[in-house]
Amino acid sequence: MRRQALIALLSYWRRNWLQFFTLLAGLALATALWSGVQAINAEARASYDAAAATLGEGQYTQITANNGLPIAVEDYVALRRVGWLVSPVVEGRLDGVRLIGVEPLTAPQGIGTTALSIEAELPSEPTLWVSSGVSVDGVTTVETPELAPNTAIGDIGLVSDLLGAQGISRLLVLSDQPVRQPPLESVVQGLNVQTPQGGSDIGRLTDSFHLNLTAFGFLSFVVGIFIVNGAVGLAFEQRRPLVRTLRALGVPLRTVIAIMAAEMAVLSLLGGVIGVVIGYFIAAALLPDVAATLQGLYGADVGGTLAIRPVWWLSGLGIALLGGMAASASALWKLSRMPLLAGAQPRAWSMQAGRGRVIQTIAGLFMLAAAGIFALIADGLVTGFALLGTLLLGAALLLPMVLNAALALGQRLAKGPVWEWFWADTRQQLPGLSLALAALLLAMAANIGVSTMVSSFRQTFVGFLDQRLAAELYVTARDEEDAVALEQFLAGKVESVLPIEQIDVEANGLPAELYGPIDDRTYRDNWRFLSQVPQMWDIVQAGEGVAINEQLSYRGDLQLGDMLELPGITLPVVGIYGDYGNPIGQVIIGREVFKELYPDSQALRYGVRVLPEDVAALTDQLVSEYGLPEANVINQAGIKAYSLDIFERTFTVTGALNWLTLGVAGFAILMSLLTLSGMRIPQLAPLWALGLTRGRLERLEILRTVMLTAWTFVFALPLGLALAWVLLAVVNVAAFGWRLPMFVFPTSYVFLLVQALIAAGAAALWPALKLGRTPTSHLLKVFANER
Amino acid sequence: MLKIRDLQKSYVSAGQTVQVLKGVSLDLAGAETLALTGESGSGKSTLLHLAAGLDVVDAGDVFVGETNVGKLNEAGRAHLRRDVVGVIFQQFNLIPSLTVEANIAFHARLAGKYDADWCKRLADRIGLTEQLGKYPEQLSGGQQQRVAIARTLAAKPALVLADEPTGNLDEETAAQVIALMLELVSETGAALLMVTHSSALAAMLDRRLHLRAGQVA
Structure with missing residues (x-):
């Protein structure tokens, strides 16, 4: 039927x-x-998840430098000597590929690839383990499907050489640590411990x-x-x-x-x-x-x-x-x-x-x-x-x-x-x-x-770029010494040099980027604020207040007049600005306060104010006379085009x-x-x-x-x-x-x-x-x- | 009013050509009524469709007044149906989205012959004055067919073609509907060709013509 x-x-x-x-x-x-x-x-x-597994993101406590610069090898050695079980990681990008160097003897199990673990027999020639489709010139590569995309991983020595790294990007703190351990600050100054928050940060x-x-x-x-x-x-x-x-x-x-x-x-x-x-x-x-x-x-x-x-x-x-x-x-x-x-x-x-x-x-x-x-x-x-x-x-x-x-x-x-x-x-x-x-x-x-x-x-973003990318030229120094030399080279040749210096901090317990710009008309003339107190820039540069971006204002429920707690200082919020396209919070404090808090910090990037008709000549001078690689000199139009392309x-x-x-x-x-x-x-x-x-x-x-x-x-x-x-x-x-x-x-x-x-x-x-x-x-x- | 000479029509059905009409001739004068009877498949409805310009003749001639329907293109045939001929169908074929009143007036307004008084009188004659605001689905079969008759006669066509107009109705209602239709046709002076199976109904008309296997018997 x-x-x-x-x-x-x-x-x-x-x-x-x-x-x-x-x-x-x-x-x-x-x-x-x-x-x-x-x-x-x-x-x-x-x-x-693959990236988290490869890089240990979200799984291990990490130690980084307060000023965002590499950690000195001496500091790493000092920590190991007093019983801190930490493992160094060097990280950077080479031709768009993310290069990660780990130290197989000390790295926690599961980081990177099993081929690099202490039990594995390492090849005699310089070798990088790479994700599908990645190649690095002059090095033997082994394709490893388990790796995160666009990633190459290898021994820390090899990666440091390839990147020309001067120190350690971060230290992974192993799960098992000795019961008695001296506090970090008593061993090395200028480092901070970041605890994992579970899951992948990117996720x-x-x-x-x-x-x-x-x-x-x-x-x-x-x-x-x-x-x-x-x-x-x-x-x-x-x-x-x-x-x-x-x-x-x-x-x-x-x-x-x-x-x-x-x-x-x-x-x-x-x-x-x-x-x-x-x-x-x-x-x-x-x-x-x-x-x-x-x-x-x-x-x-x-x-x-x-x-x-x-x-x-x-x-x-x-x-x-x-x-x-x-x-x-x-x-x-x-x-x-x-x-x-x-x-x-x-x-x-x-x-x-x-x-x-x-x-x-x-x-x-x-x-x-x-x-x-x-x-x-x-x-x-x-x-x-x-x-x-x-x-x-x-x-x-x-x-x-x-x-x-x-x-x-x-x-x-x-x-x-x-x-x-x-x-x-x-x-x-x-x-x-x-x-x-x-x-x-x-x-x-x-x-x-x-x-x-x-x-x-798009309309808001284009206007925002016009405000924020006011400098005609953006240059990046190769290292701290180069940065000092570059500042001297530019002095007198241009209208002003604006150091772009950033420190990752916690502001009222939220992750944020801290900036300490110099007092310059570029900021006073171009930046538009969503809300601000009168003479806002004067107050900020006097070290009596901070400006924050809208993201931080929203996430921290911060309005004008609210107090913002930063490492070593607490200041009232005197300005809130739009910061479109940036996923995290931002804080601006006066230059002098910034330098008092982070005396060792050295800017590597600079905005350069110069007459528009002099941009080409200055670019030429920086490359041919000073010897800065072409990739380190970007004009305003280039950055805007890049930003809009991302958009x-x-x-x-x-x-x-x-x-x-x-x-x-x-x-x-x-x-x-x-x-x-x-x-x-x-x-x-x-x-x-x-x-x-x-x-x-x-x-x-x-x-x-x-x-x-x-x-x-x-x-x-x-x-x-x-x-x-x-x-x-x-x-x-x-x-x-x-x-x-x-x-x-x-x-x-x-x-x-x-x-x-x-x-x-x-x-x-x-x-x-x-x-x-x-x-x-x-x-x-x-x-x-x-x- | 209607002159048909040696009319032939065939259809292809299941891969075979079926000759439905095999040389039919007839004449219908103005104001005359003619019943067309015959067995199922004898070609009655086909003849009516050809006379209305709903279908195209294979051979022979169909004259409605002075117009040779066979020589008309689609637009010409549409014009004929709109202005000269009125067709009443067994299935009523009212327009479901329009009220009874709008249905009655529809054909007349299409033909540009709308006469409000005449439409009102027709509604009164068919006994549906109280139902004018209703929709066809809210009426009985007999009522729907009366609306269909009124719709056709509202346009005052010279020739009314009715294809088994009472095929869906019981005997008593059918007789009432045909009597009403004949009265109204007579009032307008139109000629009527009605296809029917019923000898009783056929007897109510002036003449009767019997078709057998596509020919006049």
């Missing part, structure tokens, strides 16, 4: 291959973008970036599930007569439901497999840009190639199954409540709308009310994304009601029978198209929201996902129209019989879709701007610690509208042409009751 019932139910798909394709395509597309994003995230996280730093990607993946998934829901709803509706017949023939309702649920589960898994394969290719295409973004923004190395990891393909299959079952839940529920003698004729969707629309509208209003509450209380990523979710879902639920009202208005204003019919008929088609239109709404709103955020960010790369992935989501929504419209086109013939044939040509009906069908898209855009625009506000004022603040001003970009919205209209017109073209080419005999069947 079950087999026969199954055969009968499955036979439906054989005769409705387009619906079958729609269902599978919806499932596959939903899964594809989701699993693509998961693949990228899994790859990045694996890279962070924590990039969490918000990955959360953004996940949110986009989920949005695409929801859009895809809308397609599935539409296809499943129609398929169940059209199989009502068959279900009635099966039940009349003695197949229990429970069996029918079980068969249909199983059928849906199998289809979901099939769609999921296809989606995971497509997701792999999407992820492979996007990963190089993601890797560039993470490197540029966070200094995190992520492999550019994708491994097939169970975590993402299993999550892809899981979410496809979940989505498929969720999409069919309401149809199965309706089926379970259907009386045996329920109407055998499949009803058009349009007839079911009434009560459902009221419930949907109430749910939508409820969601928007929840979004309003979240807007008032949102202060972190979770509440920020909850606000986004309720806002988008509420708007999607309200869309049919809003469109219906707009169409009713059109109907009232219509002149002539054809236009009256057009508006009335469009209202009737609305329930069948509303899922696809909701998908389009979400995609367009996301596009408007994200593009507004990115463009606002653009950062949003390449977001932009790509944005357009992919819009593409999925366009596909949803196409599939809905194609699916509905079969039902349209009985509705349009009477019009044709009454004297409207097929050509005119074709044009009206296209116009209908274009018009609905335009109305949806009208609704998507305020929603997208609200989305942008949430991203800028809530999510960005929580994720990065800075709030950006919001700008609107009407031209780009018009561009999006034109694109959406073209896409909608193109999507409507095929079903309309299909309708226009329907053979006369098919149209006549409508009148002969032979359908």
Whole structure:
């Protein structure tokens, strides 16, 4: 019995291959973008973990120098002699490759590679163990898959030679230490101990970036599930007569439901497999840009190639199954409540709308009310994304009601029978198209929201770069001696030399970079503050206050007048400045106080103020006369271009996902129209019989879709701007610690509208042409009751 | 009003050509009513579709007034259906998105012949004055067919073609609907060609023509 019932139910798909394709395509597309994003995230996280394992990040207590300079070998020896079990690490970049030197005899087990451990037999010739695809000139390399991407590791002596290092970058403190140990300060001055915080630092730093990607993946998934829901709803509706017949023939309702649920589960898994394969290719295409973004923004190395990891393909299959079952839940529920003698004729969707629309509208209003509450209380990523979710879902639920009202208005204003019919008929088609239109709404709103955020960010960032990169030239000395010589060389040749000197400190217990700039008009003229007390620079340079960046203000809940505790000094906050693109806190104190706190610190980088027309000559002098490598002299334009390049790369992935989501929504419209086109013939044939040509009906069908898209855009625009506000004022603040001003970009919205209209017109073209080419005999069947 | 000469039509079905009409000729004068009867598959509906310009003739001539329907292109045939001919279908084929009132007026407004008083009178005659604000799905089959008849006659066509208009109705309702249709057709002075299976209904019309296997019997 079950087999026969199954055969009968499955036979439906054989005769409705387009619906079958729609269902599978919806499932596959939903899964594809989701699993693509998961693949990228899994790859990045694996890279962070590999980096953590290689470098000991987050696992071992470390000792670094207060002034950020290398630790002297003598200091290391002194610590070992008094019982500190520490192991030296030398680290740097050579031709873009991260070089790490460890000392195999003292390094903790698990650091770097097992090939370098004390038990291993080290090769006689200089050897570096490298991650896939890395090579270093003049050294034998051994490819080691377990290493973090873009990394080479070797003996500390070899790496020191390659990098020309003068000391030790940091010391790893082994887990097992002697019970009695003299305090660090009593042995060596100027060093500090950093305790591990668990997990990888980079992993924590990039969490918000990955959360953004996940949110986009989920949005695409929801859009895809809308397609599935539409296809499943129609398929169940059209199989009502068959279900009635099966039940009349003695197949229990429970069996029918079980068969249909199983059928849906199998289809979901099939769609999921296809989606995971497509997701792999999407992820492979996007990963190089993601890797560039993470490197540029966070200094995190992520492999550019994708491994097939169970975590993402299993999550892809899981979410496809979940989505498929969720999409069919309401149809199965309706089926379970259907009386045996329920109407055998499949009803058009349009007839079911009434009560459902009221419930949907109430749910939508409820969601928007929840979004309003979240807007008032949102202060972190979770509440920020909850606000986004309720806002988008509420708007999607309200869309049919809003469109219906707009169409009713059109109907009232219509002149002539054809236009009256057009508006009335469009209202009737609305329930069948509303899922696809909701998908389009979400995609367009996301596009408007994200593009507004990115463009606002870009505009602010460009202005910020103009303020902050005021010096015409930036030079870097090779070492401390070179720095002193360089200062002397520049003295008298230029307007001013601005040392850029930074110390990593803890400010009110939070990690921060401490700067002590000289008192120069460059800072007074160019820096713009979000809030400041009068004569702010005078107070800072007098050593009576500090300026902090917005990130530190947000994370430390610091306002003007609050006290900031730094190592050795506590000062009030007198200025807060925007610092876009920087992931961590920053503090500026007066030059004299800085030098009192860190007398041994020596700047290696300098901003040089010089007349713009003298930049080329000075660059030439620095290279040819002073002998500074060309790479150590960068002009302002070069840095700006580099910064903007990083910025653009950062949003390449977001932009790509944005357009992919819009593409999925366009596909949803196409599939809905194609699916509905079969039902349209009985509705349009009477019009044709009454004297409207097929050509005119074709044009009206296209116009209908274009018009609905335009109305949806009208609704998507305020929603997208609200989305942008949430991203800028809530999510960005929580994720990065800075709030950006919001700008609107009407031209780009018009561009999006034109694109959406073209896409909608193109999507409507095929079903309309299909309708226009329907053979006369098919149209006549409508009148002969032979359908 | 309608002149058909040696009309031939065939269809391809399941890979085989089926000759549906094999040289049918008939004449229908203005204000005359003619019942076209015959077995299923005898070609009655095909003949009616060809006369309405819903389908294209293979051979022979169909004249509606002075117009040779076979010579018209699609736009010309659409124009014919809109302005000259009115078709009543077995399935009613009302427009579900429009109210009863809008459905009645629809064809007349398309043809530019809308007469509000006439439409009101028609609504009154079909007994649906109270139902004008309803939608077709809210009416019974008999009521829907009466709306379809009113829709056709609202445009005052010269030729009314009815394809088994009571095929979905019970005998009693069918007789009432046909009586009403004949009254209203008579009032407008239109010619009527009605396809029907029912000898009883056919007897209510001026003449009767029987088709058998695509030919006049």
